[in-house]
Amino acid sequence: MRVLIINRIAFVLMWLLGLSWHSVSAQSSAVDSTFHIYLLVGQSNMSGRGALDSVVQKPNPRILSLDQENNWQIAKDPLHFDRDYAAVGPGISFAKEMLHENKNIKIGLIPSAWGGSPMSVWEPGATYFENRPYDEAIARAKEAMKDGVLKGILWHQGESDNDSIKAAAYLEKLKILVENFRKDLSMPDLPFIAGEIGYFNKEDFINSKIDSLPQLVENTAVVSAAGLTDKGDQLHFDTPSARELGKRYAMAMKSLKAKIKGQEPPVVLLTFDDAEISHYTNVAPMLKEYGFNATFFVCEFPLHSPDEKDQYMSWQQIRELYDMGFEIGNHTGHHRNVTRLSGKDVKKEVKYIEKMCRKYGIPKPISFAYPGNRHDSIARSRIEKLGYLFGRAGSSSIYDPKTDYKLAIPSYTMGSSDKLRARTLNALHNLKDGEILVFTIHGVPDLIHPDYSTRPSELREYLDYMKEHKFKVIAVSELIEYQK
Numbered sequence: 001m002r003v004l005i006i007n008r009i010a011f012v013l014m015w016l017l018g019l020s021w022h023s024v025s026a027q028s029s030a031v032d033s034t035f036h037i038y039l040l041v042g043q044s045n046m047s048g049r050g051a052l053d054s055v056v057q058k059p060n061p062r063i064l065s066l067d068q069e070n071n072w073q074i075a076k077d078p079l080h081f082d083r084d085y086a087a088v089g090p091g092i093s094f095a096k097e098m099l100h101e102n103k104n105i106k107i108g109l110i111p112s113a114w115g116g117s118p119m120s121v122w123e124p125g126a127t128y129f130e131n132r133p134y135d136e137a138i139a140r141a142k143e144a145m146k147d148g149v150l151k152g153i154l155w156h157q158g159e160s161d162n163d164s165i166k167a168a169a170y171l172e173k174l175k176i177l178v179e180n181f182r183k184d185l186s187m188p189d190l191p192f193i194a195g196e197i198g199y200f201n202k203e204d205f206i207n208s209k210i211d212s213l214p215q216l217v218e219n220t221a222v223v224s225a226a227g228l229t230d231k232g233d234q235l236h237f238d239t240p241s242a243r244e245l246g247k248r249y250a251m252a253m254k255s256l257k258a259k260i261k262g263q264e265p266p267v268v269l270l271t272f273d274d275a276e277i278s279h280y281t282n283v284a285p286m287l288k289e290y291g292f293n294a295t296f297f298v299c300e301f302p303l304h305s306p307d308e309k310d311q312y313m314s315w316q317q318i319r320e321l322y323d324m325g326f327e328i329g330n331h332t333g334h335h336r337n338v339t340r341l342s343g344k345d346v347k348k349e350v351k352y353i354e355k356m357c358r359k360y361g362i363p364k365p366i367s368f369a370y371p372g373n374r375h376d377s378i379a380r381s382r383i384e385k386l387g388y389l390f391g392r393a394g395s396s397s398i399y400d401p402k403t404d405y406k407l408a409i410p411s412y413t414m415g416s417s418d419k420l421r422a423r424t425l426n427a428l429h430n431l432k433d434g435e436i437l438v439f440t441i442h443g444v445p446d447l448i449h450p451d452y453s454t455r456p457s458e459l460r461e462y463l464d465y466m467k468e469h470k471f472k473v474i475a476v477s478e479l480i481e482y483q484k
Helices: 008-017 091-099 133-144 164-168 170-184 207-211 239-260 277-290 306-311 315-323 343-359 377-385 418-429 456-468 476-482
Strands: 035-042 063-066 072-074 106-111 149-156 192-195 220-223 267-273 295-298 327-330 367-369 390-395 409-413 436-441 472-474
Touching: 035 091, 035 133, 063 091, 063 133, 091 106, 091 239, 106 133, 133 170, 149 239, 164 170, 170 192, 170 207, 192 239, 220 239, 239 476, 267 277, 267 476, 277 315, 277 456, 295 315, 295 367, 315 327, 327 343, 327 476, 343 377, 377 390, 390 436, 390 476, 409 418, 418 436, 418 456, 436 476, 472 476
Parallel strands: 035 106, 035 149, 063 106, 149 192, 192 220, 267 295, 267 436, 267 472, 295 327, 327 367, 367 390, 390 409, 409 436
Antiparallel strands: 063 072
């Protein structure tokens, strides 16, 4: 394999001419420290079985993959070649999320998963049909490391070992696997992220074993499969869920790297309510500019006049927010006070948003925001039973995952009134390392509910402060990494 071209002019010419990476003569034998490489291993859900769609036609030239001949190509699903029906997996969405806050790097993916492969074939010398999964993954990783820096391993496997007998021995074998990878790649602290299998599997013997890995092996983490859906076979993630899984791998990788470095920066969650049009026209472009994530809690807000319709997003625009990488959360179908609804009506309101998300290719939400921040123990219980991991409320206090109930996450309301502005600035200025601050934000600006409006210039002021002080700005779904 020829070494990675680091001359930017040559790269641009290559891209314009539609050439593959290896088709240009090598100009340097030095490893490119800005080329971050990740090894993708496991079985079919890492390889990808989600249906191909229009998103795969939009490759990012800063994301490369190692093809079957060990040449770098601009990455495009399907990444893997274990089966001729390999399709969308978590790899590319992982890479996009890793690039989100860092414009100075490139990502290299090493596809090395094999559909159907049990844990028993992921050891040195083991064969799987005509292949050697572990040995080939090591060889490909070493070849890739001639060009860039190996930053971590993503592992998704367990469906083939998901029975009572094999699961009993799984954790110890997973521990040995991590040790083997680190030893054979001469990287004793290499980050290793494992993923849970889908909760839709008919049986679940294996997730409790996978979840125990971080307690057994340092510099490892586990990503949750909560809320992810299958493609109808109770085995493989559908396309939106495969991409969401990739984002969760990235969240875990970033958090793990921060812990390894001993860094626990202040964390801010930006949440935007009511699907207001300014979220699409003003907020999303601003957040992308800063490289910040956010959750948009959507509903179809009741209209008091036909003219108000233009003040809210269409579902196509909500889908575009999801395509930009933002989380879409549930705010009930029609902004209903869940403390005044029957259990049947709560379910109806919640399921309406899930149905619309499904229609527009958005994964089932796992985060919920109580309309008007009104909630009680009955409402919280109902939302949790409907499969939601997080529920955002009010109360203007810092969120502590160790003591606060995750279905009643406190938040500060942002706004341009003197009272709300003073409260916002005070919360930001007093946020300490490791603390989590959640904001509830309405329109930017909000023409229909001016009491809760935030001027765009003020939002930018707050974002500038977060950037300057190196706050970590995330979506609600990323709190999964703070629950373990």
